[in-house]
Amino acid sequence: MRLPPTTALISIAALAPEVRALAVPPAQAPLPKRDNLDQIVLPGFPHPNPTVSYWQDPPHRIANLRTTPELPTTDVFDYVIVGSGISGAAVAFKLLSRDPNLSILMLEARTAAGAASGRNGGHCKPGDWKEVKDWVELYGEDEALRIGKMEQDCVDDVRNFVKTHNVSSGWQDVETADVYWTKEAFDEAVEIKKFQDELQQRRPNDGPWSNKRTVYAGQAARDYWKWPQILGAVAYTSHTQNPYLTVCALLEQGLEKGLNLQTTTIALSIDQVSNSSEAGAKWEVKTDRGTVQGKQVVLATNSYTNALHAGLASTGFLVPQRNQVAAVHPSKDTSNNTVFRRSHSYPDLHSGNNYIAIRAPGDIGAGDVIVGGSTKFSPTRERNITDDSVINQDIADDLHGVGRVVFGYENWGETTKVVKDWTGIICNTPDGFPVVGGLPNEEGLWASACMNGHGMAWAFRSAEALVQMMAEGETPTWFPKAFDINRAWNYTAEE
Structure with missing residues (x-):
């Protein structure tokens, strides 16, 4: 789904500071307890009582999984991933497939795959073919073909995952x-x-x-x-599926490789550690159950990214x-x-x-x-x-x-x-593309978010590119430059 540039994101840009102030409790304030969250709705954050989608009934066996009963607040993880949709699940799976010795903690505010990935229309479809002509005019032939090919390759990758792992998602x-x-x-x-x-x-x-x-x-x-x-x-x-079951299967592959999944755990704020610990912690993520530490943090938070990052919210680029x-x-x-x-x-x-x-x-x-x-x-x-x-x-x-x-x-x-x-x-952007990469001037903080309602055709390959950026320090040549997260800070909303 696309928004014309003239719709802009003026209202979200104007509201962002207020949302940030309301959404993140002061450091000295007690964090909300889980048994009270049914009555607590934090602006911009996942609602605690969402509608139940067609795909989520019945819930998956990992829907409420907490790999460890207690939140591991004393450990320092190589990666903390916020969000358990297809973006977060794919990042974890691809990181652990590359290096099974990594320690990865995943935080999910609600149930596993409980947000957009478990709520869509059941397509896995390369439907943006109609945009290639416009892409050529905007970005040139090379980049337009790179974008179009990535969409098709991403859909093919999801299909290959489902077939390779015998996923029972009605594909x-x-x-x-x-x-x-x-x-x-x-x-x-x-x-x-x-x-x-x-x-x-x-x-x-x-x-x-x-x-x-x-x-x-x-x-x-x-x-x-x-x-x-x-x-x-x-x-x-094209392809149809139960997207919730596909993403839960992707999460299970990560769990088998050592992922620690903590559902119903709301990430409330993300802060740099002023002095890195001996264990190498560079980031703290405050949750309603305590604070966790990571060397690197990945925002796979899609439409909820603004609530966690005031800088991105202030650009007005993510709506x-x-x-x-x-x-x-x-x-x-x-x-x-x-x-x-x-x-x-x-x-x-x-x-x-x-x-x-x-x-x-x-x-x-x-x-x-x-x-x-x-x-x-x-x-x-x-x-x-x-x-x-x-x-x-x-x-x-x-x-x-x-x-x-x-x-x-x-x-x-x-x-x-x-x-x-x-x-x-x-989550929509004015150009219709996700934001992927490292956040500027915040070493170790990454994002693969805002899939424009097209996550099944953007997220899996975006995760692949992000993993290469994090692990090797370079962007793969096949990855579209148009997806670079830095463009958000160059955006000016049209009046």
Whole structure:
């Protein structure tokens, strides 16, 4: 999901100092106790009572895991990772795969994979192909191809992880399509596809060309996709899954290699140690259960990064946004209907930037239709919100009706069963890319955050790059320069 630059982040920049002051208790104040947290909501931090997503029911066996019963406050860890979503899980897994002797502590404010990674729409999809033409204009061909290839490689890496480790997350390789209801939007997509075809001919070894995209126009699109009102579609290979189970499996791989996971432990502040201890501690992370020490700290905190780092918050570059998803079920039997074997997104339908994924035959919840988007039904577009404990009913009403509209009566039937509504908090940047790397002038403090609602296609490879930066002191040549965290400090919000 992308925000146009003119939306800027003026409000979050203005609020950042207040949020920081409210969010972090004074050093002399007692930290909140865990049994009181149900009544405590710290501005900008994960809400203690979020909605339960479709994917998180039932909870995973490591949902409330604390590797050690007590928080290890006397140890100095090589790395302290804040956040247990796909970013944090991938960083831990890749660090320990490189060096199994590392000591790594992971702090999670809620349950394992309890934030955006366990709350999305169930896609693992290289859907930003439509941006390559714009990327060429903004960054040049080399960088645009680097970005596009990384997206496809990242999706392939997640698939390889699932297949290699026999992860039971309902992974399905599916044909997907971006489908279009308006001539203007479809014509633009066709032009972008032609642009990329020409680019591929000139540079066959440099781009995301392994995933072939096919254009269906007019009646051919309607016949193939069985959607009665579309004007065209661009189809390619994608994947559906239970993202929560995939990330929990990634965490379990880290746990097997020695990761110490501490769930329901809120990181409240991060401070440099004035004088490094003999054990090499350079950072302290204060939590509601005590203070831990690390030689290096990784912020895998996505939409909650502003709350922990006043410097990043003050740039106005990272803006949280609440996204909403619904799981619904059509009244007609879908088990033998091929229309319900694919996933779709459609940026130009009246409901606004919706996507659909269908639970495949054999999966738990087979035939359930997962629908996300519709933020246009919120006056604020749900921006600058970090509360995922509530449902926006206007958005929910639209999500419940989308399937009936796009699939049509013959495929859907007359009624819709609502299985579950939930929300999650994503993080957006004005350019649509995450922030990855070392924070300037803060040696040993790193971040891989703000995935723009596209974590399954950015986070795994971003973690790979970050690990190389931390371990070798250099950035891999394949990693996009456009992801460099330092650009946040060069950002000026447009009035």
